[in-house]
Amino acid sequence: MSFDDDWAGIKTAAQENQTAMRLNQLDGGGGGGGGGSQQGGSLRVEQSDLAAVGDAAFSLHQRLDTDGDHAKTSTQAAGTAMKQDFALGPALTTVAEKWNEQVNTLLDACGHISNHLEYSKKTHADDEYWIATRFKFEQLDAGFEERAQH
Structure with a gap:
């Protein structure tokens, strides 16, 4: 069976089961909320x-x-x-070089994640401090209340 035949079969099956797949809205069931405790699919970190x-x-x-080497x-x-004397010698050297490259790539990625x-x-802590020391929330509240009255 060719790819085109397989693809045509998959498209036909998807059209027949169209009511079972909804990608444009949140499922009404209990999933998608990070354990069910949050409403509306909110992401909170x-x-x-x-x-x-x-x-x-x-x-x-x-x-x-330490262990990668x-x-x-x-x-x-x-x-x-x-x-x-053996063809395996250069292959082992190549494997060691590739392994070292991969370990270094992982080290860079881990370092980047941790540092970021x-x-x-x-x-964020600096931003919070700046906001807390610069703004008087009473003034903001008064401004919002004044604006709401107009």
């Missing part, structure tokens, strides 16, 4: 959630930094030693 993600990224970075030295040494979350936390 607490500082503790961000801190947990940042801590996990930092911990993963620390472990990868355990096999590199011995694999490269084996590849170099076998280069003369720390930066975001500090920036």
Whole structure:
């Protein structure tokens, strides 16, 4: 069976079951609310959630930094030693190089996540402090009440 035949069959099945799939509105059931405790599908993130993600990224970075290189030295040494007599030697060296590249990519990603979350936390705390020290909320409330009367 060709792709076109498969695709035509999938489209026909989807049209027959069209009432079962609704992508343009929230399901009336209990899903989609982060455990059912929030109404309207609101997304809410607490500082503790961000801190947990940042801590996990930092911990993963620390472990990868130490554990990611355990096999590199011995694999490269084996590849170099076998280069003369076996075709596997250069392949082992290539595997060690690719592994090292992948570990470094993961280290960069973990560091970026951890640093960004720390930066975001500090920036938001600074913003909160700036707002709290610059605004008098009584004046804002009075302004909103005055505007509501007109």
